Amino acid sequence: MNDATDNLRNVRNRIAQAAREAGRPTDSVSLVAVSKTFEATDIRPVLEAGQRIFGENRVQEAQGKWPELRREFPDIELHLIGPLQSNKAKEAVALFDVIETVDREKIAKALADEMRKQERQLPVYVQVNTGLEEQKAGVDPRAAVDFVGRCRHVHGLTVAGLMCIPPFEENPGPHFALLEKLAGEAGVGKLSMGMSGDYETAIAFGATSVRIGSAIFGAR
Ligand SMILES: *Cc1c(COP(=O)(O)O)cnc(C)c1O
Numbered sequence: 001m002n003d004a005t006d007n008l009r010n011v012r013n014r015i016a017q018a019a020r021e022a023g024r025p026t027d028s029v030s031l032v033a034v035s036k037t038f039e040a041t042d043i044r045p046v047l048e049a050g051q052r053i054f055g056e057n058r059v060q061e062a063q064g065k066w067p068e069l070r071r072e073f074p075d076i077e078l079h080l081i082g083p084l085q086s087n088k089a090k091e092a093v094a095l096f097d098v099i100e101t102v103d104r105e106k107i108a109k110a111l112a113d114e115m116r117k118q119e120r121q122l123p124v125y126v127q128v129n130t131g132l133e134e135q136k137a138g139v140d141p142r143a144a145v146d147f148v149g150r151c152r153h154v155h156g157l158t159v160a161g162l163m164c165i166p167p168f169e170e171n172p173g174p175h176f177a178l179l180e181k182l183a184g185e186a187g188v189g190k191l192s193m194g195m196s197g198d199y200e201t202a203i204a205f206g207a208t209s210v211r212i213g214s215a216i217f218g219a220r
Helices: 003-021 040-048 059-072 086-095 105-118 141-153 173-186 199-204
Strands: 030-034 053-056 077-080 098-102 123-127 158-163 190-192 209-212
Touching: 003 030, 003 040, 003 199, 040 059, 053 059, 059 077, 059 086, 086 105, 098 105, 098 158, 105 141, 123 141, 141 158, 141 173, 158 173, 173 190, 173 199, 190 209, 199 209
Parallel strands: 030 053, 030 209, 053 077, 077 098, 098 123, 123 158, 158 190
Antiparallel strands: none
């Protein structure tokens, strides 16, 4: 039994417990295992333990390990959770199944163009900078509802939901609450929020998926 497999089981139990405490069905929260910086040899035991949804934050890094893992495990669902440059849109659309970090017009257009070219309509999330942090990606919360509308109606993207990364030093609750409110206003159903340190709180605020790295794979 390897550490990551134990950790995975523990995280799954805690997700189920948090869902129950929130009065939600346990299958209403999905787990995105964040494998950035870890190698295929670290990831394989987690796949063997049944995990199928993974998150990576760099296109190039993901290209180096996932094509081979996919040949072994064809039903993998890979999420891009890091910032995307428009010159990487082609590779991103070819490799990933969900893009969680759409946050500007140029990226929305580049992705839409690639999806048409590759005939691969992927669900996307709009990333919202709930803390208005200068260094952080994401749309201004005040522009989020309008931007979701533009992604849908101008670019023809399938916007599944919203994603956020709250400021590191703050209580995340108000940020999760804001994301939930904006999703309601924008008419999208999914909320990608919560990481190793705060996923139970995120579930209490309605997260439909949590992105968990170090609590499964260990410190980076
Ligand atoms: C790295 C990362 C995570 C996972 O972080 P942990 O604290 O290790 O769980 C989640 N979301 C995003 C966007 C990340 O870049």
